[in-house]
Amino acid sequence: MNLYLVHYHAQTPNRRRRLKTLLRAFGWEPEPGLFECPLSPAQARELERRIEFILKPGDRVRFYKLCSRCVEQSRQSGGADIIREHDPWIF
Numbered sequence: 001m002n003l004y005l006v007h008y009h010a011q012t013p014n015r016r017r018r019l020k021t022l023l024r025a026f027g028w029e030p031e032p033g034l035f036e037c038p039l040s041p042a043q044a045r046e047l048e049r050r051i052e053f054i055l056k057p058g059d060r061v062r063f064y065k066l067c068s069r070c071v072e073q074s075r076q077s078g079g080a081d082i083i084r085e086h087d088p089w090i091f
Helices: 013-024 041-054 068-073
Strands: 002-009 028-031 034-039 060-066
Touching: 002 013, 002 041, 013 028, 013 034, 013 041, 034 041, 041 060, 060 068
Parallel strands: none
Antiparallel strands: 002 034, 002 060, 028 034
């Protein structure tokens, strides 16, 4: 499993909504238009295939695959911590 940063821009509100809904099924949105998605190779291919179905001329989606070392060395400054699906929850 690899972590992907997925950035999207769509020309219409409808396609933005469709992309956002699709990406929420695969990851979380720390910033508007940017998703962090932990994906297997098969999931990455499936997500790209489904995105291509939505996109029209003028829209764009970029995938940045982060290596495990890059993820381990990443830092956050300011703001609330981002809760990820794989983080433990204590009640």
